[in-house]
Amino acid sequence: MVTNPSVRFKHAFVTGATGIVGSPLCEMIARSGIPVTAYSRKPTVFSGFQGVRHELGNILDLVALRNAAKDADVIFHVAAAVHTSVATLDVYERVNVIGTQNVIRVAREINAKVVYVSTVNVDGFLRGELVNDYARTKSQAEDLIRLAVDDGLDAVILR
Numbered sequence: 258m259v260t261n262p263s264v265r266f267k268h269a270f271v272t273g274a275t276g277i278v279g280s281p282l283c284e285m286i287a288r289s290g291i292p293v294t295a296y297s298r299k300p301t302v303f304s305g306f307q308g309v310r311h312e313l314g315n316i317l318d319l320v321a322l323r324n325a326a327k328d329a330d331v332i333f334h335v336a337a338a339v340h341t342s343v344a345t346l347d348v349y350e351r352v353n354v355i356g357t358q359n360v361i362r363v364a365r366e367i368n369a370k371v372v373y374v375s376t377v378n379v380d381g382f383l384r385g386e387l388v389n390d391y392a393r394t395k396s397q398a399e400d401l402i403r404l405a406v407d408d409g410l411d412a413v414i415l416r
Contacts, residue, residue, distance in 0.1 A: 270329035273336030275301045316356035331370045334360045340391035353394035371412035
């Protein structure tokens with residue numbers, strides 16, 4: 258049962274579900290009575306979260322992503338190669354840019370909304386400050402979301 262009447266979705270899909278943002282997001286959504294599919298590369302058990310089903314996978318695997326997200330009407334795209342990691346430019350581009358392209362593609366296929374979780378670091382990148390691969394690729398991902406919105410995708414960007 259949904260306890261918040263302003264919530265307008267029936268099944269949430271969360272990428273990056275075991276991360277610092279994704280895990281509490283899954284818990285919050287599940288507590289509101291909405292089923293959640295938690296998607297991550299890490300084999301974590303969400304046993305304490307009633308209403309959360311964990312799917313092991315990678316946003317770079319389009320087939321697995323599509324299969325895991327098929328029941329969702331909203332995708333919370335939280336997965337990212339983050340600035341605190343020792344990721345290379347290639348990893349940032351694959352996860353943050355190509356992964357976002359995959360999420361957009363799947364969202365279109367299943368007619369789901371997208372909530373894209375970005376970073377305040379993009380603001381610095383756009384001003385020419387704090388330029389690094391993380392901010393650059395998150396900015397590119399935001400651009401992909403904006404283009405998809407211009408083409409009809411129902412999506413928002415959160416920083």
